[in-house]
Amino acid sequence: MERRDFLMLTGAGAGLAAMPGVLPGSVVRGALTPIATADKKRLADTALEAARSAGATYADVRIGRYLNQFVVARDGKVQNVADTESMGAGVRVIAKGCWGFAATNDLTPDGIAAAAREAVAIAKANSIMGGEPVQLAPQKGFGEVSWKTPIEKSAFDVPIAEKVDLLKAASEAGLKAGANFMTAQIACVNEQKYFASTDGSYIDQDIHRLFPNFQVVVVDMMGGQFQQRAALSAPVGMGWEYVSGRPAGKVKLPTGLVYSKFYDMVEDARLAAEQAKEKVGAKSVVPGKYDLVLDPSHLWLTIHESVGHPTELDRILGYEANYAGTSFATLDKLQSRKFRYGSPIVNFVADKLQPGSLGAVGWDDEGVKTKQWDLVKDGTYVGVQAIRDQAHVIGLKESHGCCYAQSWQDVQFQRMPNVSLQAGKKPLSVEQMIAGVDKGIYIVGDGSFSIDQQRYNFQFGGKLFYEISKGKITGMLKDVAYQANTLEFWNACSAICDQRDYRLGGAFNDGKGQPGQSNAVSHGSATARFNGINVINTARKI
């Protein structure tokens, strides 16, 4: 959690979350009305002009209204319903070759102009350091344009009662099926952001995200242990339609149901309790080498950590050395065009376009039109993620369009786009994949995760683990985590299911930067197989 989020929440009750949830026609409906575009343009022009007058050679301004709503239930009882709303402007400038940034919630012409002048003063103060002046990749202005997340129904237009009912129904299903404890929550996000720059862009965007989630706990008091199973939902760039539970979203796996595109929270809660109970009595894994069959609900996180982060150009160049780290995927490896990131069936694509994904926007937070590009092609490392002030370093003439700030009060910087493993080109179902495994573990859902600061050595857990023996699933396992080196792991990828199995997972709050900022990003894949991976047993006694 970020400091400022904490401040925002200090007034809230226990478990306060944020969101604007309000009823059509209610007295609070007006709170959700965006600021008139003409007013935002006037304010933006004031900021840009103030920056130019103070000596900025480039300036951009983001005027944002950020709405959140959270509904939180504990054991079927809703504890609080919370809306948060934060509005303000961040002005970023280049002066004397240096970046400067200032943000204010004073959205008067005087307030925003003062912030612009302060940003210029900060940039000038920093010029004593010297160093290479900031170089921005050229970007044409787009004039006045707009974009909105393609949603069927805004979660903010859904009555609170409907959200409460959903959480209660899911909790009742989980508790009835044997959960001893169950927390459930719905988080809704709406970013109304207006970007303007001295390049001549005025970009108005309305971004929506949704994350339904729960945690089931089953306690074996006499055995002195407990097991958990969280929701198999994914955070999405969608509206309320995601939780409709439409049959088209249900995917039948050899071990049960998972979800894609649409989510059935009540059904998943029941399954979670049943599976957590089964896990209490499951066999503790015997450590050793196994072939892993990884479901997309699990694999997204491994992709995120071992492919998404290492291919961020700011990390590669050392800008994140003090916190998030650097990267093994150095420029010499990229420029050789011969570096084997994975086996020849491995293809990773970066994009800011996939419908329903968390990363999808029309333009990024420095006014660049979004697109799709390759990171790994037929196993070879071919691309990175670059923004405007980095593009020249690798000879690019334009940014990839992956610059993002978590709010008006944070400076934008390079953030991960969606990074996805492309589905296998040959027809292959999950059942067929499992049938070919002699000694393996099938993992569904994400769990514990950790990776070193250059992204070599990682360890991942999961939600559900199943033993595969001679092509058949023989039962549930527990205490499982696998460790590998990124390159050995992706080069051990021996099969990927076809497009029919392609699904998105994602991170609602991916942290990076100093001060830390959160980013939402999706990762797609089909089920994939990895041969001979080291599995450890995580059980201990204290």
Place this chain on the structure above:
Amino acid sequence: MALLTEAQARAIAEKVLKLSKAETCSLAVGSSEESNVRTARGAVSTAGTTRNTTLGVTVTFGKRSGTSSTNDFDDASLERCVRKAEELARLAPEDPEYMPPIGPQEYQRTPAWSDRTAAFSADDRARFAKDAVDACKAADCVGAGFYVQEQGSVAVANSNGLFGFHRQTRATFTITSRTRDELGSGFATQDAIDVAGLDAQAAARIASEKAKASREAKAIEPGKYTVVMEPAALVDLLQPMVGGMDARTADEGRSFLSKRGGGTRLGEKLVDERITIVSDPMDPVAAAGPWAGGGGGGGFFGGGGSDGRARGRTVFIENGVVKNLAYSRYWAQKQGVAGVPGPANMIFNGGTASLEDLIRGTQRGILVTRTWYIRPVDPRTLLYTGLTRDGTFYIEDGQIKHAVKNLRFNESPVIMLNNLDEMGKPVRVRNTETFLPAVVPPMRIRDFTFSSLSDAV
């Protein structure tokens, strides 16, 4: 806008309480200013200042509650915020765990504010950053650093007569220095209420010395080793244990403090008898907010809103024995106990030995100067995984012999503190991922479990 004074915050609080038509109204109003400068590749990469003022309101009708927040303070916006909370409260179902707002409390004025930090300007920050970058250059290294100063004021109030006001500053500097050939990396961190406690050049020199010493790291076989851990390496592993000392989850059988067959480990010896851990918002080094927040955590602004209990000095572990678990107001009432709130900060006792003394007293072991990406693996045993980074060294016969490659560990802080060999002098250190002020000694620990090697530098 400057930070809200107590009088300004009180005026806003009174206005909001008057606007409320609900049965109860609780609020927190806070103002903050955060300024930072970040360097990489020998230059400033980002620098800025952010100011914000935020109001959070929770209102109730019976056992129904709703919460709303805004950062717009004209009269219409304040009213809209209150009305929104009221509408949400009317729509919310009854909360069987509802607790009415707390009555007036006596809050301590904690020594958490420094005028010097608050006055540190953009030019001061630029000079501070330049000093660090230049010191790294002088050592033939490249420094990536981050200086941040935070200052804020926050008031809590409710319709039951509560009012409290708190101000706090914090200045933190972290720097990672890397050798130009990318084969060595070192780290240093400084954290204080008063920016005068920070020294950019000293931090840069320490990080650069570690970077150069960490070149040509040798691989060692993973397994159990005696480790000497610097406070910066320990804090992220120890904080989850202290933060997890919650009565309810222990009572409910889903905590590392639950006992087989029921009951908790309150009153039992959990770790080595030399360990004592307290929370004290008046601590001069790690002063914190004087009241408890909703979640029981500390946080930069000390929490507020739904809890509001005054915090005093609380002993969580004394001589290895669990003396207190944190209770929410609801759980304390349900269990019929007074119950203390969660920690405001985390203050370990320690000894008088320096880090160098601990190294000298080590026959064979590994010096860990920084840990990274620590994540829970098993909540039943508080097992965590993570890695060493930015300076890991092999110790033999009381001397650092050579750098070793980084290692992944799988270890529980409970097991670590049972395997304590010796502690040094405690220092204030900032956690990587939380904001609880912490005072932690360096420690020598036996049988620390490393599970694999990492190629990362």
